[in-house]
Amino acid sequence: MKTNTKKIWTYKDFLEGKLKEWEEIVNGKRIKKMPAYRRHANLNAEIVSSLSDIKKNYKILAGEVAIKVDDTTIRATDIAVVKKYIYENTFGALDCEIELVIEIEEGQLKKRYINKKIEDYLKFGIKRQIWIFLDKEEIWDIDNLGNKKVLSFNDEIDIFGVRLKIKNLL
Numbered sequence: 001m002k003t004n005t006k007k008i009w010t011y012k013d014f015l016e017g018k019l020k021e022w023e024e025i026v027n028g029k030r031i032k033k034m035p036a037y038r039r040h041a042n043l044n045a046e047i048v049s050s051l052s053d054i055k056k057n058y059k060i061l062a063g064e065v066a067i068k069v070d071d072t073t074i075r076a077t078d079i080a081v082v083k084k085y086i087y088e089n090t091f092g093a094l095d096c097e098i099e100l101v102i103e104i105e106e107g108q109l110k111k112r113y114i115n116k117k118i119e120d121y122l123k124f125g126i127k128r129q130i131w132i133f134l135d136k137e138e139i140w141d142i143d144n145l146g147n148k149k150v151l152s153f154n155d156e157i158d159i160f161g162v163r164l165k166i167k168n169l170l
Contacts, residue, residue: 011071015092026116028072033064036078039134039170040106044078046169047102051081054160058099059087066093067101069124075117077101081160098126100159106134122146130157132166139166 008028013019024031036044048062064076074093079102086096101121105114114131121129122144131140139151151157153167 008072011068011074011093014066014074024076025072025074026120031113033076036104037106040078040104043104043132043134043166043169047079047164050164050169051159051162053162054081057084058082058160059084061094067098067121067124067126068093068095069120073120075120078104098124100128100130101126102130102132104132104134108135118142118146130159 009019009025009030010028011025014025019025019030020032024033044062048060051058051060054060059082061080061082062078064078065080067075067077067080069075079100080094080098081100081102082094082096082098088096103117118129118131122142125144127144129140129142131142133139137153139153139155139157141149141151141157153170154165156163156165
């Protein structure tokens with residue numbers, strides 16, 4: 001009799017290139033992600049460009065940056081900011097202290113998916129999360145304790161001394 005067992009996907013599978021390009025691993029399961037729309041990609045580039053003044057002290061990574069939450073959970077973020085002296089330019093997912101992640105969302109993602117990703121980032125110890133919801137023109141600024149401040153695209157957000165107004169970047 002054949003037993004029906006599901007594969008548990010791990011960080012090792014990620015390192016060996018066994019995942020597809022648009023996947024994360026969450027609790028050992030592969031999760032499909034949609035490719036970015038134009039507006040999403042443009043805003044991502046504008047934010048990275050706007051943060052050039054902090055590059056003396058921080059490494060800014062962009063483009064579905066892999067974060068190793070644990071051996072069975074690898075998340076991808078749009079932008080990650082790491083202190084320069086901590087960052088190592090090696091193969092694999094980020095597994096060091098992360099100062100900030102920025103997520104840009106467009107369209108209707110399930111609330112459960114977003115909340116789980118926020119929880120994973122908090123579990124990992126990311127100090128700050130900025131979630132930008134293009135369809136709602138809303139920003140969530142979340143600290144390392146999970147406290148959330150809700151802002152609009154007209155509000156300025158301060159990122160290590162750089163003041164950005166999302167409305168002006170679109």
